[in-house]
Amino acid sequence: MKSDVVIIGAGMAGLATGALLSKQGRRVIVLEKGNVAGGRAYCYEDRGYTLNYGAHGMYIPESGPLGELMGRLGRPVSKNGYPQATRSYWVHDGRFASLGAKPHQVLTTGLFSIGGRMAVAKVMLAVRGENPARLPPELTWGEWIDSKTNDRSVREFMLAFGTLNSYTNPSGDLSAAFFLSHLQRTLFAKDLVGYMHGGWRTMYEQWIEDIEAGGGAVMTGERVETLEVADGRIAASRTTSARYEADTFVCTLPPQEAPTIAPDSSALQDEMMQWSTPEDVRAYCLDLGLSRPLRTDDATFVFDVQRNLYYSIHSESAPDLAPAGALLLHAMAYLTPEQARDQTLRERRGDELRAGLNQHFPAWKEAAVVTRTMPDAKVLGARRTPENIRNLVPLRATSVDNLYFAGDSRDVPYSLTLACLVSAMQVADAIAVTTTAASVAAVG
Ligand SMILES: Cc1cc2nc3c(=O)[nH]c(=O)nc-3n(C[C@H](O)[C@H](O)[C@H](O)COP(=O)(O)OP(=O)(O)OC[C@H]3O[C@@H](n4cnc5c(N)ncnc54)[C@H](O)[C@@H]3O)c2cc1C
Numbered sequence: 001m002k003s004d005v006v007i008i009g010a011g012m013a014g015l016a017t018g019a020l021l022s023k024q025g026r027r028v029i030v031l032e033k034g035n036v037a038g039g040r041a042y043c044y045e046d047r048g049y050t051l052n053y054g055a056h057g058m059y060i061p062e063s064g065p066l067g068e069l070m071g072r073l074g075r076p077v078s079k080n081g082y083p084q085a086t087r088s089y090w091v092h093d094g095r096f097a098s099l100g101a102k103p104h105q106v107l108t109t110g111l112f113s114i115g116g117r118m119a120v121a122k123v124m125l126a127v128r129g130e131n132p133a134r135l136p137p138e139l140t141w142g143e144w145i146d147s148k149t150n151d152r153s154v155r156e157f158m159l160a161f162g163t164l165n166s167y168t169n170p171s172g173d174l175s176a177a178f179f180l181s182h183l184q185r186t187l188f189a190k191d192l193v194g195y196m197h198g199g200w201r202t203m204y205e206q207w208i209e210d211i212e213a214g215g216g217a218v219m220t221g222e223r224v225e226t227l228e229v230a231d232g233r234i235a236a237s238r239t240t241s242a243r244y245e246a247d248t249f250v251c252t253l254p255p256q257e258a259p260t261i262a263p264d265s266s267a268l269q270d271e272m273m274q275w276s277t278p279e280d281v282r283a284y285c286l287d288l289g290l291s292r293p294l295r296t297d298d299a300t301f302v303f304d305v306q307r308n309l310y311y312s313i314h315s316e317s318a319p320d321l322a323p324a325g326a327l328l329l330h331a332m333a334y335l336t337p338e339q340a341r342d343q344t345l346r347e348r349r350g351d352e353l354r355a356g357l358n359q360h361f362p363a364w365k366e367a368a369v370v371t372r373t374m375p376d377a378k379v380l381g382a383r384r385t386p387e388n389i390r391n392l393v394p395l396r397a398t399s400v401d402n403l404y405f406a407g408d409s410r411d412v413p414y415s416l417t418l419a420c421l422v423s424a425m426q427v428a429d430a431i432a433v434t435t436t437a438a439s440v441a442a443v444g
Contacts, residue, residue: 004028006246015218054374054377056330070206095111097109123148145172223240290322301313315327
């Protein structure tokens, strides 16, 4: 079978790249090993609750990369609901309080002592005023915080805030330059994080429509086993059942898996192995469809600073994610690399997560209509430590001519799904330029 472009993987990166290339007039085939499209953002319904496999909060959906991408496709951004910062509560040193959203609320919150409030306000101002490009590449987020405050409780809070915004535990290991630019782009935006009405499929189903409208297809149950290389180019990708030829190929597999589809002992495999070493980012997750509200106050979000535990009622922002009067709650224990590797430690994190549920959402077990446990979810392909940042997946392979990469481990200054969307736009732009140059050369 021959098409213009073959994309390997039908996650956010593969589908977004496919839609953009289809819009350029190319016939795109997306090969997906699973039975459904969506990858780690796959979205489905269970007894009236809409669950995303993993991803749930879209950062800066309107003012950021999603808005730009949907604009390029001539489509509006799917409707999002936004959480209210005043209903976000933090547990720290035995205190339970909201931080608020406005500067004066930071100065009156019950979460810190009077000195702590001033120190938090000072660090938040430093986040806003920092120039990440001027920071030493080896500087970590933990070291950056230390340079701004010596208040223990503020330091702990900022590290937890780092974990919340990056999923990385401990967040102190993150590259300061990378993480501060992520925070500056998102934290002060009006549309900081949105919860999509109808779940993320409302977004990626439009991309599938665009691929199909361009004469292409998303083929599920098609695991790519190997790429065929000939004359310095990828000639085809082989699945168990078929051979797919194309002019151009795009790989969106996480870096730890990508080398498995390169021919054994090839230059391409060596190249892909270079990016496969960074540790990934994992979490222990519990999704609960609850039949009724469990708290009497207004809290829709609880974060335990010292334990790095997250509880968020997504249906408060996007009510159609749960039946009327019911709630969809997402709970998460962020895993350190050591916990991710060790099943006993992971289970201990699961116990901590459930203990937090008992404390903050008592009677959750009786109210649970849907319970989904993911003890080892892969959130991101690569931790953004200073060392790993030098080794992220590039736009294009150097050992073959026609292979591009997109996904959340690409070398772009964005994180999570934003990295998928930005890298999808880069790949689409690069393919457009290469093809135009080839046509000009052919005419000349
Ligand atoms: C628990 C959790 C919570 C998250 N929360 C958020 C959040 O709130 N906000 C946010 O922005 N992001 C979040 N993320 C991250 C987000 O889900 C990912 O960054 C994004 O979905 C990754 O998309 P991708 O296309 O790069 O990779 P993937 O989704 O992994 O897509 C790769 C695809 O390739 C397929 N594949 C693999 N091998 C082959 C093969 N050999 N042949 C064919 N197909 C193959 C896989 O089945 C998969 O579908 C979360 C992730 C998790 C797990």
